[in-house]
Amino acid sequence: MTTRTLLQAINDGLHTVMKEDPSVLVFGEDVGVKGGVFLVTEGLQKEFGKERCFDTPLSEDGIVGAAIGMAMNGLKPVAEIQFQDFIFPAFDQIVSEAAKLRYRSGGQYTAPMVIRTPYGGGIQGGLYHSQSGEAYFCHTPGLKVVIPSTPHDAKGLLIASIEDPDPVLFLEPKALYRAVKGEVPEGHYTVDLTTLREARPGKDVVIFCYGAMVPVAMKAAELASENGIDCRVVDLRTLLPLDEEGVLEHAKAVGRVVVLHEAPRFCGYGGEISALIAENCIEYMEAPITRVAGFDTPFPNTLEHHYLPDHRRVLDAVERTYHF
Amino acid sequence: MSPNEPLRVIEPDGGVNGYDSRLTEDQLIHCYRTMVSVRVFDEICLKLQRSGRIAFSIPNKGVEATQIGAASVMKTSDWLFPSYRDFGMALYHGVTPLRMMQNMFGNAEDQAKGRQMPVHFSFEEPIRFYSISSPIGTHIPQSVGAAYAAKLRGEDTVCLTSFGDGGTSSMGFHSGLNFAGVWKAPVVFLCQNNGWAISCPVEEQTASEGFAIKARGYGMPGVLIDGNDLLAVRKATEEAVERARAGEGPTLIEALTFRMGGHSTSDDPTRYVPKDMVDYWAKRDPIERFEKYLEGVGLWSPEMGKALYDEVTEEIKEAARQAEKISSPALDTIFSDVYAEMPPHIRSQGQAAFDLARTRGDAEAGDGDFPL
Numbered sequence: 001m002t003t004r005t006l007l008q009a010i011n012d013g014l015h016t017v018m019k020e021d022p023s024v025l026v027f028g029e030d031v032g033v034k035g036g037v038f039l040v041t042e043g044l045q046k047e048f049g050k051e052r053c054f055d056t057p058l059s060e061d062g063i064v065g066a067a068i069g070m071a072m073n074g075l076k077p078v079a080e081i082q083f084q085d086f087i088f089p090a091f092d093q094i095v096s097e098a099a100k101l102r103y104r105s106g107g108q109y110t111a112p113m114v115i116r117t118p119y120g121g122g123i124q125g126g127l128y129h130s131q132s133g134e135a136y137f138c139h140t141p142g143l144k145v146v147i148p149s150t151p152h153d154a155k156g157l158l159i160a161s162i163e164d165p166d167p168v169l170f171l172e173p174k175a176l177y178r179a180v181k182g183e184v185p186e187g188h189y190t191v192d193l194t195t196l197r198e199a200r201p202g203k204d205v206v207i208f209c210y211g212a213m214v215p216v217a218m219k220a221a222e223l224a225s226e227n228g229i230d231c232r233v234v235d236l237r238t239l240l241p242l243d244e245e246g247v248l249e250h251a252k253a254v255g256r257v258v259v260l261h262e263a264p265r266f267c268g269y270g271g272e273i274s275a276l277i278a279e280n281c282i283e284y285m286e287a288p289i290t291r292v293a294g295f296d297t298p299f300p301n302t303l304e305h306h307y308l309p310d311h312r313r314v315l316d317a318v319e320r321t322y323h324f
Numbered sequence: 325m326s327p328n329e330p331l332r333v334i335e336p337d338g339g340v341n342g343y344d345s346r347l348t349e350d351q352l353i354h355c356y357r358t359m360v361s362v363r364v365f366d367e368i369c370l371k372l373q374r375s376g377r378i379a380f381s382i383p384n385k386g387v388e389a390t391q392i393g394a395a396s397v398m399k400t401s402d403w404l405f406p407s408y409r410d411f412g413m414a415l416y417h418g419v420t421p422l423r424m425m426q427n428m429f430g431n432a433e434d435q436a437k438g439r440q441m442p443v444h445f446s447f448e449e450p451i452r453f454y455s456i457s458s459p460i461g462t463h464i465p466q467s468v469g470a471a472y473a474a475k476l477r478g479e480d481t482v483c484l485t486s487f488g489d490g491g492t493s494s495m496g497f498h499s500g501l502n503f504a505g506v507w508k509a510p511v512v513f514l515c516q517n518n519g520w521a522i523s524c525p526v527e528e529q530t531a532s533e534g535f536a537i538k539a540r541g542y543g544m545p546g547v548l549i550d551g552n553d554l555l556a557v558r559k560a561t562e563e564a565v566e567r568a569r570a571g572e573g574p575t576l577i578e579a580l581t582f583r584m585g586g587h588s589t590s591d592d593p594t595r596y597v598p599k600d601m602v603d604y605w606a607k608r609d610p611i612e613r614f615e616k617y618l619e620g621v622g623l624w625s626p627e628m629g630k631a632l633y634d635e636v637t638e639e640i641k642e643a644a645r646q647a648e649k650i651s652s653p654a655l656d657t658i659f660s661d662v663y664a665e666m667p668p669h670i671r672s673q674g675q676a677a678f679d680l681a682r683t684r685g686d687a688e689a690g691d692g693d694f695p696l
Contacts, residue, residue, distance in 0.1 A: 051476060057506055062465045062499030069469025072454075073403075075476070077469070089495065097462050103661045105446040105455035106437045110664070141662050141670075165664035194667075241667035 004184040007177040009151035010040050010116075013158040014078065016188055018048050021076060024162060026053045028063055028080030037082055038118060038177055064090035064115060068098050068167075071113040076162055084119035084171060085128045091136070098167040099142035114161045114168045119147075120212045120262055121294075121308050122175030126301035132211075132263035132294065137169050138240045138272070144168040144193060145240040149214035151182040153237055156191030164193060173212035180215065193238045196246045202232030205318050206254040208247065208273050210236040213260045213309060220314035229322050239269060244276060251277045255286040256321045262308050265293035287324035290317045328534065330548045330580050333555035338616035345555050347396070352623060354416070355396055355554060357632060359388040359611050362412040364636045365421060366585070368644055369428060369442075373589040377648060378428050380694050382408050382443040386552070386584030389610030390516050391486075392416055393557025394577075397565050398484055403452040405467035405485040408443050409516070409583075413486075417451040421640045425647035437661070438653040441694070461487060461494025464513070468500050468574075471509040475571075482568045484561070486514040490521025492535050501576065505542040508573035512564040515576065516551060518583040522696065523596040539576035551579030552610035555617070581610070590694050655681065 004012060018024045026044055028036070032055040035042030044053040056063050060081055067077040081087045087094070098111040121130040137145050144166055148154035154172070161168035199214055200221055207217040214235050221231035234250050236242065251257050257277055259270035270291040277289055292309045300307050333343045347355070362384050369381035384391070387409060395413035398404065404413050411424060423435065427445050430438035436446050436455070446455035457463060467485040474481035491497055492515060504511050515535045519526055532538060539546025545567075549560045557579055564575035582605035586593040618624035659666065659674035666674075681687075 057499070057502050059499040059502065061495045062468075062503045065462065065465025065496060065499060066469035066472065066503055069466035069471070070473045071469075072466070073470040073473035075473045092459055092462060092495075093465070096459050097457060097466065101455060102664070104436060104440050104444070104457075106435045106439070107661050108435060108446050108448045109455050144663075241663070241669060244669055 001183045001185055003181055004151045005178050006148070006151045006154050006173070006180050007038060007040055009155040009184045010158055010172065011042060012184060013155035014041065014044060015047070016155075017159055017162050018044065018052060020188065022052075023074065024052070024076045024078060025070065026078045026080070027056050029058055029082045030055060031080050036080060038174065040116075040172070041080065060086055060088075060090040061093055064093040064098070067113045067115070068093060068101070068111045071111040071167075072101070072109050076112065078114045078116060078162060081115060081117040083125075083129050084117040084133055085131045087117055087133065094137065094143065094167070094169065095140050099140045102166070103142055110165065111167050112165050114158070114170050116170045116172060118174035118177070119171045120173050120175055121299060121304050122212065124301065124304065127298050130299040130304065132261065134171060134239055135263055135267060135269050138269055140240075142166065143240060144238065145171065146193060146238050147171045147173065147211040148237060149173060149176065149211050149235050150180060151184045153191050153197065155184055156189050157193065157237065159188060160190035160193050163190065168193070171211065175212040176215070194241070194243060195238070196243045197235045197237055198232065198250070199235045200231065200233040202230040203254060204230040205256040205258060205321050206232040206234060206250050207258045207260055207314065207318070208234050208236060208250075209260040210239060213262055216309060216311055217260055217314055220311040220318060223311060223315050224318050227319070229318060231318060247273060247276060248280050252281050252284045255284050256324075257285070257289045258292060258314065258317045258321055259289065260292045260309060260314060262294045264296045265291055266296045268293050287321045290321050292317045328548065330550045331556045331560055332550045332553050333559055334553045334613055334617045338620035340555060340617065343555060343559060345558055349623060351396070352618060355392050356614055356618060356624070357636065358392050358412055358416045359554070359614065360633055361415050361421065361636050361640065362388045362391065363611065364633065364640050365424070368637070368640050370589060372428070372644060378442055380442045381428065381589045383583075383585035383588070384409055384412060386582045386605060386610065387516055387518055388412055389554040389614065390514070390551040390557050390579040390581050393554040394484060394486070394512075394514050394561045396558055397561040398451070398482070400451045402481055403454060403467070403470055403483045405454045405463045405470075405483055406456060407487050407491065407516070408456050408458070409488065410486050411443065411445055414445060414447055414451070414453040417453070419447050419450070419453065421643040422646055423447070425643040426650065429647045429650065430652070431647060431650035432653045433647070433650050434653070437657040439657070461491045461496030461500070464491070464494070464496040464500030465503060467511055468504045468507065468509045471504070471511045472507050475510055480569045481510065482565050483511045484514060485511055486516060488521060489515065489517040489519065489526050489529055489535065490524065491515070492538065493529055501539075501542040501544070501574070504574040505544050508571065510568035510571070511574040512561060512568060513574060513576045514561070515578045516581055517578055518581045519601070520583055520587070520593070520597065522587040522591065534578060536576060536578035542576070544574045544576055546576045546578065548578050548580070551581030552608050552613055554610065554614050582608070588696060590696055
């Protein structure tokens with residue numbers, strides 16, 4: 001075990017897999033010599049050479065398109081999109097191609113690959129370096145969508161994603177890259193892509209969240225406990241396919257639900273969690289299911305701390321739910 | 325020859341100016357037979373579509389020489405990344421008309437399990453004929469990735485990537501050619517300039533004097549050829565494949581040809597293609613051109629042509645008869661192959677669909693017409 005930041009854990013995960021499996025390739029814009037704009041891929045080119053860790057032309061469509069071709073021809077590409085905000089030129093390749101290839105070819109061709117990309121706010125990145133686009137992708141059968149929130153999970157989920165037989169979009173909460181630290185096992189291990197994680201036990205209100213919102217929920221839970229409200233925090237970590245049974249178990253056990261994400265609320269991922277619970281166990285609910293989300297506006301720059309859900313907004317929702 | 329003069333091999337009189345295709349007599353006949361098969365397959369599919377037995381088809385009349393000439397250079401260890409107007413490439417390499425007809429009917433034997441529209445073939449043997457996508461140009465960067473993988477492993481595999489004049493406007497054309505140039509990927513890009521992207525003529529697609537010269541901007545050679553001349557297509561593809569196998573990188577070939585039919589069975593080209601253009605190309609039919617060449621080398625006569633046409637027609641009709649007898653794919657094929665392993669939420673949706681079919685009967689098929 002070593003204490004690592006989330007960023008170091010991802011770097012460690014890439015390093016571990018590249019060392020074990022020569023078919024794993026890491027590429028994208030500025031991932032080589034520079035080691036990525038956040039330095040997630042630092043040192044990989046030096047250790048594994050330019051054939052296995054390299055810079056590409058500035059084209060997200062080309063990066064993902066080429067990754068699909070590599071994947072179907074026996075390599076294990078791990079493509080980086082510099083910011084999730086820049087992924088949209090590749091939307092067609094992800095949604096219409098990678099995600100549908102197994103299905104449309106009757107299983108003859110598949111695209112086992114990982115697209116890593118930093119998402120979310122918190123770095124004063126404005127409109128185009130801050131978005132949380134997970135909902136666009138969670139609407140895509142054939143794709144897996146994973147978001148870690150701890151260094152341990154980041155490495156284990158990443159290795160599981162690289163070894164997965166289906167295409168995985170691996171969204172990295174950039175706000176947590178250096179903000180969270182934790183124990184990370186050495187070498188190879190996986191966190192499977194089918195389960196959520198109970199980040200904090202509690203019996204009064206359950207907060208479902210993922211990625212950069214997990215520490216926000218934890219802080220809100222801490223403050224709520226001072227007021228005698230015992231919050232459970234559940235980190236969904238694999239958004240697609242979702243551990244629906246796990247969500248329902250927690251919802252039934254607690255009976256009061258808050259769903260939290262930083263993406264806009266309308267048609268956001270929280271709506272799916274809310275509907276899942278309402279359709280399957282409304283009779284267990286003691287209060288309306290409450291969503292806390294980013295505003296239905298573009299992401300602002302100067303006032304990003306007002307846009308991003310913080311412990312105040314979560315605490316407010318927790319108290320309303322508890323006292324309903 | 326001016327720079328804009330396309331490469332030609334077969335002269336109007338059938339002569340070839342000393343070019344040696346290195347094709348045996350059997351191979352030459354196989355090229356001819358495949359071109360005829362493509363045309364007959366189209367004719368039969370058109371009738372099937374008009375009589376309501378299949379929903380849709382994409383005609384290839386006029387572009388057969390481009391498909392077959394290029395495919396004839398490829399080995400079965402190579403990859404074909406086709407457009408939806410390229411199935412002759414698969415036929416050439418031994419995919420049977422029956423396997424194709426299963427797709428046309430979208431039946432239980434279709435390799436894509438009835439999930440795609442007709443003509444969206446996918447085969448992995450005897451050659452990799454990559455699953456066809458309707459969005460234009462998306463396969464271009466994918467082929468570059470597949471080629472890069474082969475190159476990295478030190479294999480001599482080459483990818484033949486085919487698209488139309490409309491495809492050159494796509495994002496995938498730019499990213500694909502750009503990546504291939506930078507990576508020196510072993511790819512042959514075959515632009516089949518057939519004059520029309522559905523109803524849009526080439527001049528509405530680009531202000532460039534042509535497509536072959538675009539290669540220069542990507543750091544690769546560009547070759548303009550007569551796409552209705554099977555041997556010219558073969559010659560240019562041979563040179564491009566040799567370059568690719570030698571590690572010298574990609575080539576862009578622009579084959580000038582003409583789509584003598586509509587974009588699809590839902591399209592009426594008389595609404596937009598000028599009649600004099602149709603007449604001009606009617607005199608340049610690629611199959612007739614190849615017949616003239618074969619006649620010159622003693623391999624073709626009108627009687628031989630008629631006999632082969634009849635034989636191919638019977639074979640493809642029989643394929644259609646057989647495919648029509650096969651039932652639709654089972655309901656569970658909606659839910660399989662989304663992921664390697666079926667997640668619980670898809671399993672429960674599938675179960676609900678089976679239960680509903682049991683208690684309330686099957687869903688009724690719609691009668692919607694496809695507009696494109």
